[in-house]
Amino acid sequence: AQKITQTQPGMFVQEKEAVTLDCTYDTSDPSYGLFWYKQPSSGEMIFLIYQGSYDQQNATEGRYSLNFQKARKSANLVISASQLGDSAMYFCAMREVTSNTGKLIFGQGTTLQVKP
């Protein structure tokens, strides 16, 4: 069965430093997509970055990059130059493309706190 695992319930990082949030996944589907979302205290889920299973290069979006290691089934989020506004909960999610439903399976989430 498909599964997403985030093993870090909480993380701290100093402002302006980089931080890596871990995500591993399990699927038997050869085609899938991996997502990261940010959820600030306001509750809204904000899409950050996407990686397709057949993408040759790691995805990047501004200060966010996804360290995709297919053989290890990991899709870690790297945030460079952390800002106080990055303090939030972060969710990793996966969609199995061939299931044709568009639904996402989410991990447990990691709470990130950026220290000034």
Next chain:
Amino acid sequence: DVKVTQSSRYLVKRTGEKVFLECVQDMDHENMFWYRQDPGLGLRLIYFSYDVKMKEKGDIPEGYSVSREKKERFSLILESASTNQTSMYLCGSGRVNTGELFFGEGSRLTVL
């Protein structure tokens, strides 16, 4: 600007009451979803819909039903609320098999 709107940010209900949570999207998306978010468990899928009047059970459908009479609107119904349904409920919408899901701001339900 794309938007998913949930009818209530905060609700307090009593055990046994009927609860309606409404979600409206303005992006003409085919797919709509209801998730429940609990600490340490992440988001779990309750129900989803891929077309008007079409619905499928997610991972935790027990105690819930849904309605999609119009493409833009997806409602979650708790026929008889129980205390274990106290949670944050998130509605999402997206295109079939492409792109990310867009989410509303969530509805925090407390059942006393």
